[in-house]
Amino acid sequence: MSDNSPMSLVSAPNSPTVRADVWLWAARFFKTRSLAKQAIDGGKVDLNDGSCKPAKAVEVGDVFRLTRGEERMEVEVLALSEKRGPASVAQALYRESEASQKAREEAKAQRKLVGAMAPPGRPDKQARRELRRLKGSM
Numbered sequence: 001m002s003d004n005s006p007m008s009l010v011s012a013p014n015s016p017t018v019r020a021d022v023w024l025w026a027a028r029f030f031k032t033r034s035l036a037k038q039a040i041d042g043g044k045v046d047l048n049d050g051s052c053k054p055a056k057a058v059e060v061g062d063v064f065r066l067t068r069g070e071e072r073m074e075v076e077v078l079a080l081s082e083k084r085g086p087a088s089v090a091q092a093l094y095r096e097s098e099a100s101q102k103a104r105e106e107a108k109a110q111r112k113l114v115g116a117m118a119p120p121g122r123p124d125k126q127a128r129r130e131l132r133r134l135k136g137s138m
Contacts, residue, residue: 017057018080020047026081028090029066044068064094070107074100 018026021036024045030036037054039045045052046065062077075094084090123131 016080017059018082019054020045020052020056020058021054022082023058023077023080023093024064024066026084026090027075027093028084028087029068039066039068070111071104072100072107073104 021033024030024036025033040052040054044067048062060077064075066073074097078095079093081093
C-alpha cells in the first residue's frame with residue numbers, strides 16, 4: 001500500500017511491531033488512544049495470556065482479551081496498523097474467536113432478559129398524579 005492510502009498497514013521489513021494502545025485504537029476498539037491506554041493501565045486488556053502495557057509490542061498472531069463494560073472479547077491480530085481508518089478496513093486487522101462471539105451473544109440475551117424484568121424507572125407526570133390520587137384517597 002502507498003502512504004497516501006486511508007490506512008497504511010505495517011509490513012514486515014519496515015516495522016514488524018506496533019504499540020498495543022496504538023493497535024487497539026487503529027482497530028477501533030477504543031475511540032481515542034488515551035482511552036486505549038487507560039483500559040490497558042486499568043487491567044481491562046490482556047495480551048497472550050499475560051498482562052499488557054500500553055507500549056507493549058504487538059505482532060501478527062497475538063491474542064488480545066478485552067473487557068469493555070460488560071462486553072468481553074477475545075481477538076487474534078491478523079494485521080498491524082498505526083493509522084486509524086474506516087471501520088471496514090479496521091475489521092480486517094483482527095478476527096474474534098467463535099467462543100468469544102458465542103459468549104457475547106449469550107451475555108447480550110441474558111442482559112435483555114434481566115432488563116425486561118427490571119422495574120420501570122421514575123414515574124412520569126401522569127403516573128405521579130395517579131399515585132397522589134391513590135395516596136390522598138386513603
